Amino acid sequence: MIALLDANNFYVSCERSFNPALENRPVVILSNNDGCVVARSNEAKALGIPMGAPFFQLAELIQTNNIKVHSSNYTLYGDMSARLMSLIGRFVEGLEVNSIDEAFLDLSYYAAGHADLLALAHQIRNASAQWLRLPVSIGIAPTKSLTKVANWYAKRETSANGVVWLRDEVAINNALADFSVGELWGVGSRYAALLRRNGIKTALQFRNTNPEWIAQHMTVNGLRLAYELQGTPCKLLEIEPPVKKSVCTAPSFGGPVIDKKMMGEALVNHIARAGEKLRKQQSAAGVLTVFIHTNRFKRSPNGQPAKQYYNSQTVQLPHPTASPVELSRYALAALDLIYQPGYEYQKIGVILSALVADDYRQQGVFVNGPDERLAKLAKTVDQLNKRFGRDRVRMAKQGFERIWQMKQQWLSPCYTTRWTDIPTVK
Numbered sequence: 001m002i003a004l005l006d007a008n009n010f011y012v013s014c015e016r017s018f019n020p021a022l023e024n025r026p027v028v029i030l031s032n033n034d035g036c037v038v039a040r041s042n043e044a045k046a047l048g049i050p051m052g053a054p055f056f057q058l059a060e061l062i063q064t065n066n067i068k069v070h071s072s073n074y075t076l077y078g079d080m081s082a083r084l085m086s087l088i089g090r091f092v093e094g095l096e097v098n099s100i101d102e103a104f105l106d107l108s109y110y111a112a113g114h115a116d117l118l119a120l121a122h123q124i125r126n127a128s129a130q131w132l133r134l135p136v137s138i139g140i141a142p143t144k145s146l147t148k149v150a151n152w153y154a155k156r157e158t159s160a161n162g163v164v165w166l167r168d169e170v171a172i173n174n175a176l177a178d179f180s181v182g183e184l185w186g187v188g189s190r191y192a193a194l195l196r197r198n199g200i201k202t203a204l205q206f207r208n209t210n211p212e213w214i215a216q217h218m219t220v221n222g223l224r225l226a227y228e229l230q231g232t233p234c235k236l237l238e239i240e241p242p243v244k245k246s247v248c249t250a251p252s253f254g255g256p257v258i259d260k261k262m263m264g265e266a267l268v269n270h271i272a273r274a275g276e277k278l279r280k281q282q283s284a285a286g287v288l289t290v291f292i293h294t295n296r297f298k299r300s301p302n303g304q305p306a307k308q309y310y311n312s313q314t315v316q317l318p319h320p321t322a323s324p325v326e327l328s329r330y331a332l333a334a335l336d337l338i339y340q341p342g343y344e345y346q347k348i349g350v351i352l353s354a355l356v357a358d359d360y361r362q363q364g365v366f367v368n369g370p371d372e373r374l375a376k377l378a379k380t381v382d383q384l385n386k387r388f389g390r391d392r393v394r395m396a397k398q399g400f401e402r403i404w405q406m407k408q409q410w411l412s413p414c415y416t417t418r419w420t421d422i423p424t425v426k
Contacts, residue, residue: 012041032072047065137154138154250348251347311340315330320355
């Protein structure tokens with residue numbers, strides 16, 4: 001048996017965990033630069049606020065219904081996610097982190113021992129609510145795809161009390177009979193429309209469709225989904241997550257940026273963040289790409305589209321590295337090649353690819369290998385920043401004012417990762 005644990009309205013729940021005044025009140029979380037809605041409480045959903053709605057279109061609705069608005073606090077959400085996954089690890093050994101708010105749990109050991117899986121699931125839910133104040137839903141079933149179905153019902157059926165177990169063929173058939181084919185994991189809008197045109201409207205009908213027809217119209221992935229709905233596992237748990245094949249850091253500016261020096265400062269900060277991700281998974285990058293672009297939605301005063309410019313530059317590094325000093329040197333050189341004055345830029349980003357293990361060493365004919373001193377320096381800086389706070393030690397090129405940073409007008413404190421933001425009891 002497999003379980004899928006999903007934190008309900010995760011971003012909103014993280015905010016509510018430290019601010020009980022948000023309970024039973026409509027709450028929305030905004031994207032980078034406070035642009036669009038990326039998370040909603042159930043109360044906000046009931047008001048008809050759609051996912052991805054531009055914030056400026058909701059001003060009147062927000063004021064009328066006293067909706068609480070928060071900027072995305074990814075530092076808080078990431079730390080709360082890590083705490084949730086650690087909590088789950090206290091109960092089960094096999095765990096696959098599927099996303100920031102989802103995890104698959106291997107319950108085969110408990111099922112073989114005839115343990116009460118419902119009791120175990122409720123124990124995990126209660127611990128999450130008590131220790132982290134995060135509500136979660138849990139679906140239990142023989143395969144990953146069926147756990148998605150079970151979790152869908154666990155979120156919506158009040159009588160389930162947050163846990164649904166599809167323990168036998170009867171329960172599975174009943175669940176699939178009322179489950180829309182468009183809600184199935186891996187079935188997008190185009191495939192859903194195709195299936196409906198062919199009279200396949202429910203997950204049960206899809207499961208019973210001729211496998212040859214599914215393979216012909218939906219390739220092997222559709223066939224795997226059908227087998228999973230029949231109870232045959234095709235998607236195994238990935239207990240050891242694979243390392244990333246590339247790393248990208250590219251938050252938008254808080255406003256239009258013209259100055260090349262300011263763009264260089266932002267670029268070096270992005271390099272520092274990307275380098276941290278590389279070193280965390282013990283990788284080094286062999287290729288670096290810098291890209292810049294203006295805002296394609298921006299209009300000039302006369303209503304015409306503003307001048308647009310997009311460009312990128314890829315650099316084949318002489319040797320793989322995760323040192324921010326080396327990466328910044330090549331990134332700034334790439335920026336010199338693509339920067340054009342006279343444009344209002346919206347974003348600068350960096351992509352690190354061709355990743356190898358950080359102990360990879362191969363000298364070229366004309367180039368020496370990586371500088372071991374820079375590698376040691378990067379690790380030392382990581383240790384200092386982990387102890388004393390991010391960017392306590394930084395490259396001078398990263399600057400201090402950072403007026404280019406994205407807008408976060410309604411940002412909540414970093415309750416769990418910054419000493420000054422730790423809540424105090426009075």
